[in-house]
Amino acid sequence: MQYWLFKTEPDAFSIDDLAARPNQTEHWDGIRNYQARNFLRDQVKQGDKVFIYHSSCKEVGIAGLAEVVKEAYPDHTQFDPESHYYDPKSLPDNPRWVMVDVKFIEKFPAILPLKKIKTMPEISEVGLVKKGHRLSIMPVNEQEFSTLLAAAR
Template sequence: MSSKRAQRYWLMKTEPDGFSIDDLARRGREPWDGVRNYQARNFMRDEMKPGDGVLIYHSACATPGVAGIAEVASDSYPDPTQFRRNSKYFDESSRPDEPRWWLVDVGFVRKLDRLIGLDELKALPALEDSPLVRRGNRLSVLPLTAAHWRAILAQEKKNP
């Protein structure tokens, strides 16, 4: 019997003015730093593993939506920005021997042929149980089921 863990799927939000799917494409791989929400941190620290699928979601922009595909490219490790006094993510309560904030590296897979907008996502029956489409959800890292992943990516080839 194999003890291999099944691949998991995630959605990670980013503001494209600060870091977009195009930035990830140029860099290839990037530490997903600056997450300062405990539930999102716990997903990265405790549940995300290399090879997991990631949908990159542009938020806080004119048309929010899924812009590309990435993958978790590292095990979790302490977010170094929490220890840098000159970082906007500095946390004076966090210590190197007891880090508060964790991250994973994310690797670029591909940019979608088109952005799949939030309005489209909200109209998908397969996503009605997803936190992504629930009003008031502010998490920057969300788990997706395999069915959510497939339903979202199936929209890429459709005309909105």
């Protein structure tokens, strides 16, 4: 099993939105960064645990936990001219972009704020605390995942 952090803007999609979905499951679409796409396509596997991280909002931080329940498959939004994520260069027989399905596990009692995460001496490898790392999907090593999970709970 691997561990990940997926960023989302809660005005568009939040941990509460995931919890409210049928079967508490939703596809994670709209990834349009090649490195993040490569993580989704090549490394994110069924059973992996995912921190849901709220960004670009008043309370920035880790909001909850989900699990990958379906591995990478073509992101349908790339083919929809009405979608914000439309990519006219992507073809159905050769899609550029993928998505995975995630299932809600839990919402934490409070957001684990980025400010607090940055002060935790045992957290040094996850991209959140590194200058210039802005990926919407990033790996989290097992030790840091356990530390962050305990702090969030």
